[in-house]
Amino acid sequence: DAGVTQSPTHLIKTRGQQVTLRCSPKSGHDTVSWYQQALGQGPQFIFQYYEEEERQRGNFPDRFSGHQFPNYSSELNVNALLLGDSALYLCASSSALDISTYNEQFFGPGTRLTVL
Amino acid sequence: DAKTTQPNSMESNEEEPVHLPCNHSTISGTDYIHWYRQLPSQGPEYVIHGLTSNVNNRMASLAIAEDRKSSTLILHRATLRDAAVYYCILNYLLGAGNMLTFGGGTRLMVKP
Numbered sequence: 001d002a003g004v005t006q007s008p009t010h011l012i013k014t015r016g017q018q019v020t021l022r023c024s025p026k027s028g029h030d031t032v033s034w035y036q037q038a039l040g041q042g043p044q045f046i047f048q049y050y051e052e053e054e055r056q057r058g059n060f061p062d063r064f065s066g067h068q069f070p071n072y073s074s075e076l077n078v079n080a081l082l083l084g085d086s087a088l089y090l091c092a093s094s095s096a097l098d099i100s101t102y103n104e105q106f107f108g109p110g111t112r113l114t115v116l
Numbered sequence: 117d118a119k120t121t122q123p124n125s126m127e128s129n130e131e132e133p134v135h136l137p138c139n140h141s142t143i144s145g146t147d148y149i150h151w152y153r154q155l156p157s158q159g160p161e162y163v164i165h166g167l168t169s170n171v172n173n174r175m176a177s178l179a180i181a182e183d184r185k186s187s188t189l190i191l192h193r194a195t196l197r198d199a200a201v202y203y204c205i206l207n208y209l210l211g212a213g214n215m216l217t218f219g220g221g222t223r224l225m226v227k228p
Contacts, residue, residue: 004159033215042203042218043160056215090159092216105216107159 002027004093004108012114013081021076021111025093031055032074033105034066035090043090049074050096078113086115120204125223128194136189136222138204143184148207150216151178151189153200160203160218163189199226 005024013019025032031050035043045058049068068074072093078085089112092105121139128134140149151163164171164178166187171178177190191198201221207214 035216035218042201042221043216045215045217048215058215092159104162105160107161109157110159 004091004106006089006091006108006111008111009109010112010114012116014116015081015083017081017115018077018079019081019113021078021089021091021113023074023076023091023093023108025072025074025091026106029093029095029106030072031094031096032068032072033092033094034074034076035092035107036060037088037090037110039087046076081115083115086113088112120206120219122202122204122219122222124220125225127225127227128191130196130226130228131193134191134194134198134224134226136191136202136204136224137186138188139186140204140206141185143206149178149180149184149187150205150207151176151202152205152216152218153198153202154221155197155200163202165207194224194226196226196228199224 004026007022023032033048034046036046037043046060046064047057047066048055052068063079065077088110090110091108094105148165148167150165152160153163154160164173164176166178166180179188201223203218203221205216
């Protein structure tokens with residue numbers, strides 16, 4: 001059973017560019033959350049998608065947007081990249097229906113984004 | 117959101133028990149206490165959660181103070197693989213997909 005997968009693993013962009021990161025949730029999961037983790041810090045919540053809608057959003061500007069597809073996979077888009085957007089971007093999936101793992105979020109390995 | 121306070125780092129010897137403390141003096145009655153850990157070069161992984169009673173699972177035990185203002189994650193026999201950053205998180209809802217608010221966590225180092 002594949003866990004949460006993310007692509008690409010690493011990415012280098014320049015300031016002002018746009019980037020799209022992708023996430024496939026764990027099999028059977030319907031909810032996807034995105035987190036940003038700067039070096040040496042804990043992850044910060046960006047937003048969460050459920051039933052193709054943004055359900056919760058953290059304190060991030062509109063340059064950060066997302067999408068969830070009918071197969072539950074998700075994309076994170078960041079426009080007008082800034083140097084400060086350099087971070088590890090983590091995707092986490094969960095299921096509101098699986099009683100055995102109801103309280104857990106399963107994280108992928110992340111995408112390391114470097115903005116030059 | 118209620119905040120948690122954890123030591124920045126702790127050291128342990130392999131095969132000895134480890135007690136990782138977390139203070140959450142402003143916890144509300146409906147806040148659940150969750151622990152996640154992040155191994156090097158990996159995403160965080162769920163460890164355990166609880167509300168009022170002590171909890172045990174295959175990975176660890178969670179001891180919650182009677183007034184709920186503090187809790188302790190207990191690893192019964194530390195292994196080298198347990199070296200990670202451990203995060204104590206309060207979550208007012210019990211349920212999948214709820215936003216997790218991570219702090220700085222405790223970096224656990226395990227010596228052979």
